[in-house]
Amino acid sequence: MIVVARVLIDSPLPQLDRLFDYEVPAELVADAVPGVRVRVPLRTAGRVVDGYLVDVVAAEAPERPLSELDAIVSPVPVLTPELYALARRAADRAAGSASDILRLVIPKRMVRAEKAWLAAQSAASDTEPSPTASPVTADAAAWADTVLSPYPGLADAVAAAERLALDAPPRPSTELPIGAWAELLAAVAVRQLGAGRSTVVVVPDHRDEEQLLAVLAARVGEDAIVRDDARRSGPERYAAYLRLRTPRPCIVVGNRSTVYAPAHDTACVIVWDDGDPLLAEPLSPGVHARDAALIRQELEGSSLVFAGHTRTTDVERLVQLGWVRELPAARRASPxxxxxxxxxxxxxxxxxxxxxxxxxxxxxxxxxxxxxxxxxxxxxxxxxxxxxxxxxxxxxxxxxxxxxxxxxxxxxxxxxxxxxxxxxxxxxxxxxxxxxxxxxxxxxxxxxxxxxxxxxxxxxxxxxxxxxxxxxxxxxxxxxxxxxxxxxxxxxxxxxxxxxxxxxxxxxxxxxxxxxxxxxxxxxxxxxxxxxxxxxxxxxxxxxxxxxxxxxxxxxGPLAMPPVVRVAAVEGTLTAVEGALNDLRDAVPTLPAAPGSILGPVPVGDDLVRALVRFDYAHGRTVAETLRAAVVAEALRGRRAAQRARNRSGPGTRTTLRVRLDVPELDL
Incomplete structure (x- = not known):
């Protein structure tokens, strides 16, 4: 019997987006726990790369010996099973790589911040455990109940893990120079914190973030608030991420990637103003914070709240399907x-x-x-x-x-x-x-x-x-x-x-x-x-x-425009795009029969073309898997062509096929 580590390699190459098996040497068995950062050899590349240890299993020694784990970078498990499942599911839906999503979520390792966190954890374990006081005072709890009172049933719906669409009060706060919406979202988070559970609040930019932090700072302790955004320094971001690994409830406030934050016992995920383009992730695989929140709610069973002064057609479609419930205020207010x-x-x-x-x-x-x-x-x-x-x-x-x-x-x-x-x-x-x-x-x-x-x-x-x-x-x-x-x-x-x-x-x-x-x-x-x-x-x-x-x-609806249908953009050389489209026609027979389901390809410069594919939500999984397979096949062809070119001392060939799902506009 040997100990086998299943590792996700941190690489943008699509053909490496899977778990690789490595044998764990005897001297590393004690530290090889799921979630830690590791370094592993890559036979095909002849070098050592970074990765995350996803799982450890005992297995019979295979006929072909496995490569050994090279090193464990840090003893801190930064990748939770829940986060890996969410990243894997979101990447599969968008025909992308899980490592691309994890790169947005998990900050780079900062040794000094990590040592400080480990020392604090060690000191806390050495002291006598004392009764933990509630992070929410009676005054803060009473304030939260008052703010939530105009929305009958909101607190119970969040506790029951419902999916809600909320129209925020369109007025400024009477206490602070912020919007009343910030008080409403903060009240939901404070209510859950009082119950010993965490809340993740996703906002478009730093201005919205500062409003929420201002009202939260006046109601709960500083240790219960975790600020997560790219404007902070590397050590600050890493320290905030390690705080999430502490088994204590908190309120996480941040930008689009915060939707993946692995907070302890998350009770609710709130997305504010989902129509703001800042919540659309520009980096591959381009998963919108709204879609990631929907996937997370389904996996974790937490509550999900879409709040704003307006309603996007994306959320309204979910309301009409009955997947999200509209929860109006008892008294309608308007400017x-x-x-x-x-x-x-x-x-x-x-x-x-x-x-x-x-x-x-x-x-x-x-x-x-x-x-x-x-x-x-x-x-x-x-x-x-x-x-x-x-x-x-x-x-x-x-x-x-x-x-x-x-x-x-x-x-x-x-x-x-x-x-x-x-x-x-x-x-x-x-x-x-x-x-x-x-x-x-x-x-x-x-x-x-x-x-x-x-x-x-x-x-x-x-x-x-x-x-x-x-x-x-x-x-x-x-x-x-x-x-x-x-x-x-x-x-x-x-x-x-x-x-x-x-x-x-x-x-x-x-x-x-x-x-x-x-x-x-x-x-x-x-x-x-x-x-x-x-x-x-x-x-x-x-x-x-x-x-x-x-x-x-x-x-x-009659025009088959998003979000009534999903849209995928396929870009690359003409041969690669035509091959991907042919694979789609074989995988989804209804596509060729539907007029206008495939638009293009049209030239976009530098010998590249682009095509748009419109498809129903029911075919989403098949389309994503087919396009992902086409991307991997093109990457492997490009790698072999580059190897042949290097052998002839000629120029290499790079992969050109790119796929992006859930394009908001039909723009060729």
């Missing part, structure tokens, strides 16, 4: 939304109608006023003053922009200035500003409201909080700072321009931008949406975002 348009006698092109201007003037008497715009900068778009042709850079064809009136235009892509620009259509040399960015809007409104403080909040000027005194806050979508007590008026400009984007989900996105901005308004403060009509504007005015998501789903 005061006004659809502003130009009145008789006003210029049809007036950017700020008289009604919105009056609301801003009245609001400035009491406190800050928020003006949301579409773009940063001064004049993001320049056109020819004669023929209105967009001005483009002569070097790279990028869009020209102006930082100030009369300034020399420069390119938004390459940064070159163009003082001698002439129009390629009519030869004119005069430019005209076709749009107003945040800085130009600040200049214009600053002249309209003299002696008023003007604050610009965008990517170049990050602002997270403004005081309660009068000020005009000009912010781009998603960069709006919080105001103490809420804004006294909110003006939403450039809505018509936002809706012109050629995207399938632009209506959803615009409604999310506007709803999140409207939720920053003080109670009874007016919210003016300027120059927009139609279903999206009506959904905002009546605060019926779930109804808009239902209507969108109904419209996309």
């Amino acid at each position: 005061t939304v006004v659809l502003s348009a130009t009145r008789e006698g006003e210029s049809h092109g007036a950017r700020v109608p008289s009604s919105a201007f009056a609301a801003a003037r009245d609001g400035l008497r009491e406190g800050p006023v928020l003006v949301q715009v579409a773009r940063p900068g001064y004049a993001p778009v320049l056109v020819c003053a004669e023929c209105r042709t967009p001005a483009r850079c002569r070097h790279c064809t990028g869009p020209l922009r102006a930082r100030r009136p009369g300034a020399t235009p420069d390119c938004g892509w390459c940064g070159r200035s163009d003082p001698a620009w002439t129009c390629v259509q009519c030869g004119a040399a005069k430019l005209r500003m076709a749009s107003s960015g945040s800085e130009r809007t600040a200049d214009e409104l600053g002249r309209a409201f003299p002696n008023t403080r003007v604050i610009v909040a965008d990517g170049a000027h990050p602002v997270t909080r403004v005081e309660a005194r009068p000020a005009l806050v000009i912010a781009t979508r998603g960069a709006e700072p919080h105001a103490v007590g809420g804004y006294r008026a909110v003006i939403l400009l450039d809505g018509d321009r936002m809706l012109l984007a050629e995207q399938l989900r632009i209506g959803e996105s615009a409604l999310r931008w506007w709803s999140n901005a409207a939720a920053l308004a003080a109670p009874s403060a007016p919210v003016h949406l300027v120059g927009v009509a139609g279903p999206v504007a009506r959904a905002l005015a009546t605060w019926t975002q779930p109804a808009y998501a239902r209507a969108e789903l109904a419209d996309r």
